[in-house]
Amino acid sequence: MVSISMENPLIYLEKRANDNWLIGYDSRKFTLLAQQLYLELTQNANLKTPLKILIAERQPIKLLASFIAATAANCHVFLCNPDSVKAEWEQVFNLVQPDLIWGDLAEIDYRKTPITATASIPNYPSSLIMIPTGGSSGKIRFAMHTWESLMASVIGFQQYFNLEQVNSFCILPLYHVSGLMQFMRSFSSGGKLAVSTLKLLENGEKYDIEPAEFFISLVPTQLQRLLQKPDLTTWLSRFQTTLLGGAPAWLELLETSRNYGIRLAPTYGMTETASQIATLKPEAFLAGNNTSGQILPHAKVIIKGENGEILGRNQTGFINIKADSLTVGYYPEFFANKEEFQLDDVGYIDENGYLKIVGRNSNKIITGGENVFPNEVEAAIISTQMVEDVCVIGLPDSQWGEIVTAIYVPKIPDINIDDLKIAIEDKLSKFKYPKKWIAVENLPRNAQGKINRKLLIEGTLLRFSALL
Structure with missing residues (x-):
């Protein structure tokens, strides 16, 4: 039975003070830096309102120590991508108007950034942790979390996998929920944390760890790249669990992973829920299950129809979430209804309690007059093994309303499009076939593997309007 606690950051910091738990880094240095930053903040904390601290550190130790110190000092913490471009920083500065910046942003003088709005500070009794989320829209916004909501996600994870300690191998960005929650699980549970990058792994630089004792988290594009190298495939197959999320995985990728014995655990979650609220256990995956798994103990998924009615098992509808790990809003506005979060995603829960995502309603x-969900068409095209990447969108059409359009990256430059069309004939109903095929060199994916559909659609429309 898992023992559960939800203490404040300083208590956990004290418990880990003498542990050598940060693999590849000096754990003691992390503790001393966090304590030093905390003292600096609390000694100068004669303010009526919490400080707004923007953290944009590239160095993992500095980022994590800054996060713990600022959270413990009841500051409002904004985690940011240190590699954001100037236009993105202008969005952030205009929204946040930070009191303090921790990170190397010397190339941008944020005090000269034009301010067009006044950012209010939410009235909240403790630290708010702002985690960036842009989804596929490209517009930066921050989901507001608390230490308690992040810990609720950790506890649900521990209960679901029946673990006291969680060891994590992290190659995802620590400023993103996918990386941050790996730190939270290891830091608070007494586990170990290894921080690396995909590039280092591909270059053969791996820590001396026992993979069977670790979780590793990947997005589909990372998994695909690792499976292209036999030595990394063998290494990955030794992990206790490989969590997969961030974007929908295609069927071929799942089958390839299964054939190699990868203990894959596809997940469903988002920044707003502090990572996964549903996860498929590796044993079920290896047995042939391709769903997003069962719901974690700290969450509840309700499927509703278009009129808000609650649907039964195997009935497809809109996904609504109740969870202890749920965000309280998007900075600086709190949700009016904090009890339930309605998503744009469409799916169902089967008779065994497994969550199946059909697609996104807005996509x-x-x-x-027929409904087509891009996920299904993309999976069929990828399964042909004739394309490297694909995104299916709808383009305006006077006859059909919209036409299904496949924008794809071919595996070979002179691919025969007729062969590709024939290859999907037995995989899709005819109305789901793409009527237009567009070959490109690459698709606009972010670090988590999500495609910026808005940018892709606008670019495609612009391209075709120029030809008219």
């Missing part, structure tokens, strides 16, 4: 293509 749904209505062609000739």
Whole structure:
């Protein structure tokens, strides 16, 4: 039975003070830096309102120590991508107007950034942790979390996998929920944390760890790249669990992972829920299950129809979430209804309690009165093994309303499009076939593997309007 606690950051910091738990880094240095930063903040904390601290550190030790110190000092913490471009920083500065910046942003003078709005500070009794989320829209916003909501996610994870300690191998960004929660699980549970990058792994630089004792978290594009190298495939197959999330995985990727014995655990979650609220256990995956798994103990998923009615098992509808790990809003506004979060995603829960995601309602293509979800069409095209990447969108059409359009990266430059069309004939209903095929060199994916559909659609429309 897992023992559960939800103490404040300083208590955990004290417990880990003498542990050598940060693999590849000096754990003691992390503790001393966090304590030093905390003292600096509390000694100068004669303010009526919490400080707004923007953290944009590239160095993992500095980022994590800054996060713990600022959270413990009841500051409002904003985690940011240190590699953001100037236009993105202008969005952030305009929204946040930080009191303090920790990180190397010397190339941008944020005090000269034009301010067009006044950012209010939420009235909240403790530290708010702002985690960036842009989804596939490209617009930066921050989901507001608390230490308690992040810990609720940790506890749900421990209960689901029946673990006291969680050891994590992290190659995802620590400023993103996918990386931050790996730190939270290891830091608070007494586990070990290894921080690396995909590039280092591909260059053969791996820590001397026993993978069977670790969780590793990947997005589909990372998993695909690792499976292209036999030595990394063998190494990955030794992990206790490989969590997979961030974007929908295609069927071929799942089958390849299964054939190599990868203990894959596809997940469903988001920044707003502090990572996964559903996860498929590796044993079920290896047995042939391709769902997003069962719901974690700290969350509840309710499937509703278009009129808000609650649907039963195997009935497809909108996904609504109740969770202890749920965000309280998007900075600087709190949700009016904090009890339930309605998503744009469409799916169902089967008779065994497994969650199946059908697609995103806003991405749904209505062609000739029929509904087409891009995920299904993309999976069929990827399974042909004739393309490296693909995104299916709907383009306006006077006859059909919208036409299904496949924008793809071919595996070979002179691919025969007729062969590709024939290869999907037995995989999709005819109305789901793409009527237009566009070959490109690459697709606009972010670090988590999500495609910026808005940018892709706008670019495609612009391209075709120029040809008219």
